[in-house]
Amino acid sequence: MTSTQARHTRRAVLQAAVDAGARCANADPDHWFRADDEPDADWQTRRTTAQRLCAGCPVRAACEELALRNGDGEPDTDELVRAGYTGPELAAIRTHQEQRLAAAVAADQDxxxxxxxxxxxxxxxxxxxxxxxxxxxxxxxxxxxxxxxxxxxxxxxxxxxxxxxxxxxxxxxxxxx
Ligand code: SF4
Incomplete structure (x- = not known):
């Protein structure tokens, strides 16, 4: 794939949108990840704050699709927030939208x-x-x-x-x- 073709893929468009408008761009990125050995109560409080920030983010939809394409989130590991979703929530959405995601990735490769x-x-x-x-x-x-x-x-x-x-x-x- 040439650099021109790569710039036209949906993934590149999504990434450009997130880079331009992410509400978390100027925040501490660690705020969206659970720290090692962080107590549940502390993480839940931070997680809720991160989800509130995501709720008002203008590029939330693009962020969600990128997270799903990147495979972010696991069914039984609550350690991050992306696009307002926890890891298990993202894993559930990815399973639910498996065919749509596969088609989107295939289109990028065409x-x-x-x-x-x-x-x-x-x-x-x-x-x-x-x-x-x-x-x-x-x-x-x-x-x-x-x-x-x-x-x-x-x-x-x-x-x-x-x-x-x-x-x-x-x-x-x-x-x-
Ligand atoms: S939706 Fe949340 S994680 Fe995604 S770019 Fe916006 S603030 Fe960051």
Whole structure:
């Protein structure tokens, strides 16, 4: 995956949202984790405070999805708070939403699909902008501008066909499918 593709994954978008708006960003991060040998009563008090902060956090939804994707929280270990949930609560949500999470992670890994969408948008943009480019005839001949644009669209279209063929072949449909 290239750095450009990575920036377009949902995970990267979620992380950017949390980095930009986390209410805990300027707080002591240890406040969201139980200390070693911390008595139950002390942790419960701190845990409640952390959950209250999370309740008013503007990026709570993104934080929750990241925590679920990261596998944060275990069914029988109450030692952290993420997105307002305890570890056992996160584990229960992850189990409940297993299929949705798997689909989201798979979508992030579909780099071909993302590339196809980006290339298709580029082709559409080139075709739509053809009128403007033709009006640039004062500096270059209309024929030359048109030729350059045709070459670019042909190149993009060829790349789209190449990716589609490779996907079909991998899926067992063969090049002609
Ligand atoms: S929801 Fe809670 S843990 Fe998540 S970013 Fe906000 S304050 Fe931090």
């Amino acid at each position: 780099t071909d699909g993302r590339q196809l969408r980006d290339l298709t948008v580029l082709v559409q943009t080139e075709v739509i902008s053809s009128t403007d480019k033709r009006q640039d005839g004062s500096r270059r001949s209309l024929t030359r501008v048109q030729t350059e644009q045709n070459q670019l669209v042909q190149m993009l279209t060829a790349r789209i066909d190449e990716i589609r063929s490779a996907r079909r072949a991998r899926a067992g449909w063969g090049v002609a499918a």
